[in-house]
Amino acid sequence: MTLGDILVNVQGVAKHYGEGETRVDALRSIDLRVHAGEVIALLGPSGSGKTTLLNVIGCILAPTAGRVELDGDAVFDGIWLRSDLRRLRLDKIGFIFQAHNLLPFLTAEENVSVVLDLAGWSAAKGRARARELLDYLEVGHRAKVKPALLSGGEAQRVAIARALANRPRIILADEPTAALDSGRAQLVMDLLRKLATEQEACIIAVTHDEKIFDRFDRLIHLRDGRLADA
Structure with missing residues (x-):
């Protein structure tokens, strides 16, 4: 495949907790580059560092050492280089989780547009963008329905729409399927691949789901906080 821009560039990233005999090294000198259009999986046993690495890339967790660049901008180099991490996440990153985490008192459309409200979009533009995404993900006919009445696959598509609302180029997924x-899991992965290609984004997913391994460009294995391959 032809590689696009480098959207995630992690250099020498380490993360440890505690000191001395109680020190735990969650990440050890991680180097990783992910390009626009790529869909990669982070694999490894519990405690290998997968979620820690995802949280570092998502600017949720500060590394102990190293450098992180997102979409061409340096965001961490020993210290955070951006003062407003919430704004950074809104601008650059979309999050998809195993549980859809939709707000039960809002409709599907409102669950998507609320992200744009936070980003400062007008109500009208936010609703229009929400409907555009829901239509794109083939759940536009469920826009006025609340989460309790959505199927599992529909709810996950609404959650994906919410993650894409502000047009992030970096999409982080934690056990999304x-x-x-099996059928719905493969459909979700096909949607994510389509999004990566059409919107020049990258997808980084933590997963144990072997039935979707063939949907990834690369399988990145972590063991004891180190990359086994990349």
């Missing part, structure tokens, strides 16, 4: 059957 674990709650879905």
Whole structure:
């Protein structure tokens, strides 16, 4: 495949907790580059550092050492280089989780547009963008329905729409298909691949779901906080 811009560039990233005999090294000198259009999986046993690495890339967790660049901008180099991490996440990163985490008192459309409200979009533009995404993900006909009345696959598509609302180029997914059957899991991964290609984004997913391994460009294995391959 032809590689696009480098959207995630992690250099020498380490993360440890505690000191002395109680020190735990969650990440050890991680180097990783992910390009626009790539869909990669982070694999490894529990405690290998997968979620820690995802949280570092998502600017949720500060590394102990190293450098992180997102979409061409340096965001961490020993210290955070951006003062407003919430704004950074809104601008650059979309998050998809195993549980859809939709707000039960809002409709599908409102669950998507609320992200744009936070980003400062007008109500009208936010609703229009929400409908555009829901239509794109083939759940536009469910826009006025609340989460309790959505199927599992529909709810996950609404959650994906929410993650894409502000047009982030970096999409981080934590076990996005674990709650879905084989057919729905493969459909979700096909949607994510389509999004990566059409919107020049990258997808980084933590997963144990072997039935979707063939949907990834690379399988990145972590063991004891180190990359086994990249």
